[in-house]
Amino acid sequence: MAELLDFEEPVAVLLKEIEALSLMPQTPERQAAIAQLEARAAELRAEIYRNLKPWQRVQVARHPNRPSMLDYVELLFTEFTEIHGDRRFADDKAIVTGFAFFHGEPVAVVGHQKGRDTKSKIYRNFGYAKPEGYRKALRVMKLAEKFNRPVIVFVDTPAAYPGIESEERGVAEAIALNLREMALLEVPIVILVSGEGGSGGALGIAVGDRVLMQEFSVYSVIPPEGCAAILWRDAARKVEAAEALKVTAPDLLELGIIDEIVPEPPGGAHQDPKAAAARVDEVLVRHLRELRDLDVPTLLDRRYAKFRSMGREGQAFTTVTVAGGGDQAG
C-alpha cells in the first residue's frame, strides 16, 4: 500500500477497515462490504485531491512513491541507453541523461532522479544536482543537437546542491550557461515538471519550447520552508509560504509560466504510475509532433518569445511617468 499523507487520514481509516475485513473468513456479504468500502475510499481520495491546498500539493509532489524520470523511461521509452559524466569532473547521479526511442523515434532524455529508498536516495544525493550534473545535461543536449534529435526533460529536484563542492566547482556558472545554451539549442525541447521544480536547480535544465507540468507538481523560486524561514523567520510557516508563493500548476498556468497541465490519476501519480504515464505519453507525443514541423529559426524565435513574455506589461508590471527620467549624476 502506498504511503499515506497526513491529509489522507479519512482514507486511511477506510483502508484499515478493509484490511480488518479481509483478514476474516470471506463470505459473499463481507466481499460486498469490502468492495463497497473500496469504492468509498477511491471516491473519498478523489474528493480530497480535487481540493488540495498548495502545501498539500507540495507533499504530493515530494511523495516517495511518486513516479520518477526513470519510471517514465521504463514505462514509455525503449532501448534507453544511459550516458554518464560531464567529461570535466565527474558523473552526477542526481541528473540522469541518455538516449532512447520514444514511439520509434530516437530522442535524448534528461532528468533529475531523487532515489526512493535510503540507499538510492544517498546514491542520488536526494536529487540535489551538482555542477557536473548540469554540465552533463548540456553535453547530452549538444549531442542531441548534433544528431538532430529532440530533447525530453523531466524536472524533479528540491534544489541545486547547496554545499562547498558545488560552489567551488561553479554551480552558478553551470546553471547560467545551461539557461543561455538551452535557449539557443537547435532542436525541440519539451520540459515536464514531474515532481518538485526547485528554483534554479530545476530551471537549469528547464528552458524549452514547451513547459508542461503534472497536475500535482510544484515549481517555485524557493522552497516554502526556505521562504518562511527568511520572511517570517520561522520555517514552520511553510503552509502560508506555499500559498503566497503560488507554486501550483494552476497558478503557474495562469501566470503564463507553463503551457499545459498534465492530469494525474485520482489520488496522484503515485497511486497509479501506469495511468499517470499514459497521460504523460499523450501530451509528449502531441507537443513533439507540433514542434517537429517547425524550421529552426521559427523554433528559436518562438522559444525566445516564450521566455521573453514571462512577466508582461499590464500583467506583472506597468510603466509610470517619472519626472525627468534619471536623476543626479556624480
Next chain:
Amino acid sequence: MAWFKKTRKPIETTEKVSRVPEGLWVKCPSCGRALYHKDLAATLQVCPHCAHHFRMSATERLSMLLDDGRWTEHDAGLRSLDPLGFTDTKPYRDRLAASIEKTGQQDAVIVASGRLEGIPVVVAAMEYSFIGGSMGVVVGEKITRGVERALAERAPLIIVSCSGGARMMEGALSLMQMAKISAALGRLDRAGVPYLSILTDPTTGGVTASFAMLGDLNIAEPKALIGFAGPRVIEQTIRQKLPDGFQRSEFLLEKGFIDMIVDRRELKATLGRVLRLFGHRPDRARPAAPEAATGDVDAPAGA
C-alpha cells in the same frame, strides 16, 4: 579554574553594514579608521587606508563609469504590479512603495546608455538598497531590454551586479527572469557584442546563476561575496562553519570562475582597456551627449 570565561564570538554575520550612513564621519568596518565622507566620495567609496570597498548606489556607479558622469536612463518608469498579490509580515505592495520612496527609483536596477572612455556602452547597475537588489519582473524586463538595446546598437554591455538573487515576492516569475535575460545574452553572444559582467558585494542566488556568470569577462571587486547558495544555507547543509574567504572574489578567482579582481579605482580604466582590446573604439563621430542619438522618450540624466 576560570571564573570568567571568554565569551565565544558568534558566527560572523555576512550582512555587513557597508552602506555609508548619514553623517560626516564613517567608520571603516575593515580597518576601523574614521573616514570623512567627502574623502570617501572622492575615492569612490573605497577606504584610502585599507582599500575596503563600501557598497555603492546605482547612480554612483553610473557616474563613476560613464564619461562626465552623464548618461541617458532607459525604462525608468517600469514598476511592479505585485503579480502574486504577495503578503508576508506586511504586503509586498507596501514594501515596494517604501523602497520607491526611499531610493527615488521604481526598482532595483538602472539601465542607461553613455560612453566609457569615449566608447558608447549600455550599462545596467543594480541598486542594493531596493529590497536587497533582488530580481523580479521589473529588473528582468529592464535588463532584457538593455541587452536587446546593446544588440541593436552593437554597443558593448556592462552589467554591475549587486543582488541577493531572485525576488521571492514575485515567485516563479522572478525565477523566469533568469531564463529571459540569459536567452537575450545568448543572442548578444552569438552576435559578437562584448558583455562584461561586474560582480560586486554581494552577488548571490539567481543573479549569479544567470547573467552575472555569463560575461565574456567576469570581473569582481575585491572581497565581494559571490556565490549561488547563501553561506548560511550551506552552513546548515554541511553543519559546520565555512572556511574564511569562502565565496569571496579571491576564492572564485582561484577556482577559475572570474577573470580578474579589479580595485574600484581602476575599474573604469580596466573596462576601457578591455573594450579596446576587444576591438571597440571611442566614437568621436557622434556628439558626446547620447540623448541626441535617440528618439527615446527617456530623458537624459546628469548635467
